Amino acid sequence: MIVIDREKLASLPLLTLAAPAIRDAYIAVTDGRANLPPVGYLPLIGRNADCHIKYGYIEGDPIFVVKIASGFYDNPARGLPSSNGMMVAVSAETGDVVAVLDDKGMLTDLRTGIGGAIATMALWRSDTRSVGIVGTGTQARVQIRALAALSDRKLHFSVWGRSPEKVAAVLADLADLELAIEATTDLEALCRQSDAIVATTPSKEPLIRSDWIAPGTHITAMGAHAPGKQELDIALVARADRLFVDLSEQCLDHGEFSAAARAGSIGEGRCVALGAVLSGATKGRRSDGDITIADLTGIATQDIAITRAALAALGLLGRAEGARS
Template sequence: MKILHRTEIEKILSSLDPIPKIEEGFVQYSKGLATVPPVGELLMEKGEVHIKYGCIRADEYYVVKVASGFYQNDALGLPSSNGLMLLFSQQTGQLACALLDEGFLTDIRTAIAGAIAAKHLAPANITAIGIVGTGIQARLQALYLKKVTTCRQLIVWGRSAEKTGDYQQDMQREGFEVSIADSIDELAQSANFIVTTTPSTTPLINVSQVRQGTHITAVGSDTPEKQELASDILARANLVVADSISQCQQRGEIYQALKAGSIQGEKVVELGNVIAAGQGRADEQQITIADLTGVAVQDIKIAEAVYLASEKK
């Protein structure tokens, strides 16, 4: 049994491109080739834990991931995210590898799902990338978009002027030309590719702000309570894509829009099917939405990729 610590995992990942693997995972998931039970959840006074687990039946391993958020950790000088991934043999049940990534791989595979959504749904000509939020996903989504888009114009909106300023500096260092939006309105006027990355529980973007030809990837909302997009945006969209239809019926933007009666279930298509059919955005006028709540196949594929790369060294 191998143990990989965060620093080793970061090093391995720097010379690895898991995008095709995770794309393959989404396709296998949508084709029914994966077993992904409902997400386990443990709510405690100071934090919440999610357990995602499952297997792609043709693969060698099954994966169990424990991911937690303890939001008072900031005051203790500790990261709020934590967790690990465990890779077990599907043949014998033996533990092959414990990836003590402290939540790092979850952040990465979430950003990769954003890049995959962009590959299939982004307008051909991105005028600017609009980022709502200034946290880890606000950074990683932009960094992974570099792998699939040529646009280096970035416009950011955040609640805290200080954090938004930090974000601007950091992302300029990463090769983006970064402007700060005073409002969501301003952001939506210049960006036709928007990523929302906040834990908001009230919509941040209204339907009137969304221009024709815009794509929005919503990654912030992963619970029944959180919501970043007004539900009528999903009603107006030409294409609404879920990473997992069954999960998005219970949490995230699609759940909110279904609950509000703004859309019907039939409107939602699954990312793996979009990838498999090559049928993403049809033209430059469409409004497209990708709602990403995080699926265990992403964890399976990234954990496998890191472990197998570590074995080859």
């Protein structure tokens, strides 16, 4: 069994290498190739933390993947990252553990960033140039890096946070990208001025109000991936012209759309699978005036996809295909 550390994984250009596989990971959910058991969720309420266990298999792959991912949301105040975890790649031929990717949450962050960028680019207006980023954590940074790596547009980013110091830190961390990027502490102004908005916070109460959102805006909601989290007010979700999900049962149970579903403002029939849009089976945005929202809770096929991409880049995928019989 091989253990691959975070430093080795960080040396790989996974933002671009893994993007085709993560795009296909959405499609696999809709075309019958994905086997996705329910997510394991462990809340550590007294510690402001949680742990998710996701696992699954894409038919025809040489491996399946079990992922443990934790979020300890007080860690930044201690000078530590909020995310941690690992991926375990197991041969689909023999059940041998092929490799443990001791990424300490980095692969989850990357696949979430790539998945968010793919959703945003699939659903934004054709003339989108201004992108608002809500939040100042790891995912805010990764979403910007992923959009910069995968989009061929000249984008202008605005980053919102309650703390000017934290917003400034995001801009400093992204200085190597030479992007058009600015800081703001005015969330309403960011929402009114952005063509597309990516919400990345672990907020437990709505931050973004319906009357701040103009027709034609796209929103990718990333932060509400566990019970009790919510970034958008219910009126905004109910008002949207098109609602998209990575996996409807997750989104309606504990994603951004769950509060609106519990209130009776939306039902499963309103939710369109993002994979069906990416495969061309259904339309995404129908007009430039549509308000579109994508609720992304994270799916195990994405973990499989980025693990497979990393193993292939390291020349290790053959270990799974040629595992002992």
